[in-house]
Amino acid sequence: MDEYRSNIELAGVVEKILEANSVGITTHAKPDGDAFGSVVALATVLRAIGKDVTSWFMPPVPTNLSDLEGHGLVKPYNPSVQLGQPDLFIVADTGAWSQISPMKKAISDILDRTMVIDHHIAGDLPAPWRYIDSKAAACCEIIAQLIDKLSDAVDGNGDYFTPVVCEVLFVGIASDTGWFRFSNTRPETHELAARLIRLGVDHADVYRRVEQRARPEKLALQTRALDSLKLVADSRVAVIVLTAKDFDQTGAMLEETERFVDMPQSVATVQVVVLITETPVHHKHAQLAETSVEGHDSSSGGGTIRVSFRSKPGPRAVNVAELAQQFGGGGHARAAGAKIRRPLDEVINNITKAAVAAVIANDA
Ligand SMILES: [Mn+2]
Numbered sequence: 001m002d003e004y005r006s007n008i009e010l011a012g013v014v015e016k017i018l019e020a021n022s023v024g025i026t027t028h029a030k031p032d033g034d035a036f037g038s039v040v041a042l043a044t045v046l047r048a049i050g051k052d053v054t055s056w057f058m059p060p061v062p063t064n065l066s067d068l069e070g071h072g073l074v075k076p077y078n079p080s081v082q083l084g085q086p087d088l089f090i091v092a093d094t095g096a097w098s099q100i101s102p103m104k105k106a107i108s109d110i111l112d113r114t115m116v117i118d119h120h121i122a123g124d125l126p127a128p129w130r131y132i133d134s135k136a137a138a139c140c141e142i143i144a145q146l147i148d149k150l151s152d153a154v155d156g157n158g159d160y161f162t163p164v165v166c167e168v169l170f171v172g173i174a175s176d177t178g179w180f181r182f183s184n185t186r187p188e189t190h191e192l193a194a195r196l197i198r199l200g201v202d203h204a205d206v207y208r209r210v211e212q213r214a215r216p217e218k219l220a221l222q223t224r225a226l227d228s229l230k231l232v233a234d235s236r237v238a239v240i241v242l243t244a245k246d247f248d249q250t251g252a253m254l255e256e257t258e259r260f261v262d263m264p265q266s267v268a269t270v271q272v273v274v275l276i277t278e279t280p281v282h283h284k285h286a287q288l289a290e291t292s293v294e295g296h297d298s299s300s301g302g303g304t305i306r307v308s309f310r311s312k313p314g315p316r317a318v319n320v321a322e323l324a325q326q327f328g329g330g331g332h333a334r335a336a337g338a339k340i341r342r343p344l345d346e347v348i349n350n351i352t353k354a355a356v357a358a359v360i361a362n363d364a
Pocket residue numbers: 034035093119137138139176
């Protein structure tokens with residue numbers, strides 16, 4: 001495909017939105033905080049400026065997000081739903097078919113009026129309009145800019161940063177930056193956070209409601225993850241393995257492995273972390289479609305091994321997107337993933353070798 005970049009300015013996005021009477025909005029399947037915030041904020045504001053808005057989430061929506069105010073505004077999507085004939089259809093926080101596969105057929109039918117608003121570095125959705133800002137830490141950063149521009153274009157004094165809009169935008173930028181720790185965090189991210197806090201977002205309370213909700217089963221699985229940890233290549237590569245048995249015996253769920261891959265990064269020498277997860281048998285159903293901060297499709301059925309890669313920033317940072325590509329995956333330079341249908345032992349062996357080779361290659 002051609003390069004994944006903007007073919008329209010933000011002013012053009014505003015223009016297209018103002019021209020439309022009816023607007024459909026969605027994001028990648030299994031929305032994360034940024035996807036959630038982008039859709040809820042945009043849908044709320046477009047409604048406030050008088051558009052006929054229908055928005056959809058491709059389930060599952062994690063409960064820490066679905067409990068937030070604003071979720072009720074967005075409909076759950078299933079393949080029997082008709083998207084209708086909106087004047088404009090916006091796909092936010094992804095531009096990849098693989099991330100919207102449950103809706104692929106429906107979007108194909110209205111592709112001629114589809115617009116992508118995204119901050120990822122790759123995508124293949126051939127929408128006629130694309131606004132891509134890969135420097136934005138979160139799609140919610142772009143949405144906030146868009147709201148300002150819309151506000152200027154409409155009347156300049158509409159109060160579109162309502163409490164709900166502020167909260168979901170904050171959740172979006174906080175979750176895509178690991179609460180402002182990841183290397184994608186930029187001054188603009190903090191400036192937006194400051195603005196949202198001034199407008200009333202209670203960041204500590206949001207953190208508690210969004211992040212501090214673990215079940216004891218998760219801690220049990222975390223114990224096993226750390227137990228499995230191996231440090232190789234002079235402790236520069238960390239490998240964690242979770243088996244289907246680990247899930248069965250702890251009662252934890254696949255989605256409860258979120259952020260496990262970040263744990264070994266606390267070790268000074270660690271440059272690359274690999275989390276290899278054997279899909280638990282009882283989880284097949286909820287695995288219908290899934291995406292993550294890694295920006296790739298990690299949907300899987302039984303027998304699939306999920307691999308998540310992380311790389312620490314620095315002068316010898318490894319590009320884990322390239323590493324993931326060796327295994328048919330993809331993602332960002334610092335966070336990527338792949339799904340592999342091979343026996344677990346073989347996957348562990350091959351992935352470990354490739355990660356070690358990538359670290360060593362960067363020494364040269
Ligand atoms: Mn995002």
